[in-house]
Amino acid sequence: MKLCESELAPLKQSKYDSSYIHLAAERVIFLKEPVTKELASELAALLLYYDNEDQKEDITLYIHSNGGDADGLINIYDVMHMIKAPIQTICLGKAYSAAAVMLAAGSKGKRYAFKNSKIMIHGVQFSFPIPGEDQINSKNYFNFVKLNNDNIMKMLAADTGHTLEKIKEDCKRDLFLDAKEALAYGIIDHIL
């Protein structure tokens, strides 16, 4: 993986802060925070900017995240699919929950994970029921979250090539995978 080596090089030689600036020039994005709504907007803006710059060259997305907000994930996911530039996703350390879906959403054949990285997929987690709400509101809220969850399961099914039923069944509990298992599961295409 020549490209990755060259991208990692600035990390070694420069100070922590400026390394990201060097990386930004090479169309590299580091996702190291939880996926929040704010981060989703920033990430979407970056992707759109790089796509606008050059639609042929790869955008590289390094992922080292615990996951986060389902709404944020859907926001990023849609932008990742909208732009024309190919997106390399690389799991660095860990990609849990929402971050794993983003990892799987990279361009086909360009999804990587480091050898010792960990990947976890599961269904939407949320606080339920909401105190102070009555039962009809509870039911409506549950249905809304379920719809959201189904959307995310569909994304995973499309990206991994598994059936929706299998994904739903597997995601009922936290499913932890190492790089090899993730490769077999279809979340990534290569191990670095």
Next chain:
Amino acid sequence: MNTIVIETTDQGEVAIDVFQKLSNDRILFVSGEITDDMASDICATLLLKDSEDSNKKITIFINSRGGDIRNALAIYDMMSMIDAPIETICIGSAMKEAVILLAAGTPGMRFATKHSVICAGQLINSWMRHSDLTDAQSMLSHSLSDNKKMMDVIAKTTKKPLKEVMADFERIVFMDSKQALKYGFIDKIVTFNKQGQSK
């Protein structure tokens, strides 16, 4: 507050709690939140008084804004289980879960004072936990069935179809005693004479 009263008995004067004394005379109080302790106290006293004399009426005064539905249904079940007639009197308020206790009195023996407030509505969630869809689904169906149980009791005691009750109390509804009488939660608005006897 000091609720100890002095009672003269054959053995002389003894100090006795006023609620204890009333409960000796088959008068119980459901006041405040319906807690686990209160529910077991009420259930135990109901059982005792029923075993003492199952033909004599037991009176329950209700002034409560509700509480745990489990406890309310426990008291309701005990009330329907025992043979003694049960007179329920709402003083102050009978809200949400407490309303089923008021309505569950023996037909014809359910009263409310003139200024009491009766309120019914869906169960309100009071807690939350971090969960996934599977857990949430089972919690939801559990609380929906609790809600239905409560509505069932209201439907049964007010002699209205469940569907109508569900629709009427989809939102919280506050009623004064007149409206509660009209709906069928109570049979009579009670006024008290100076001796404390209901008429």
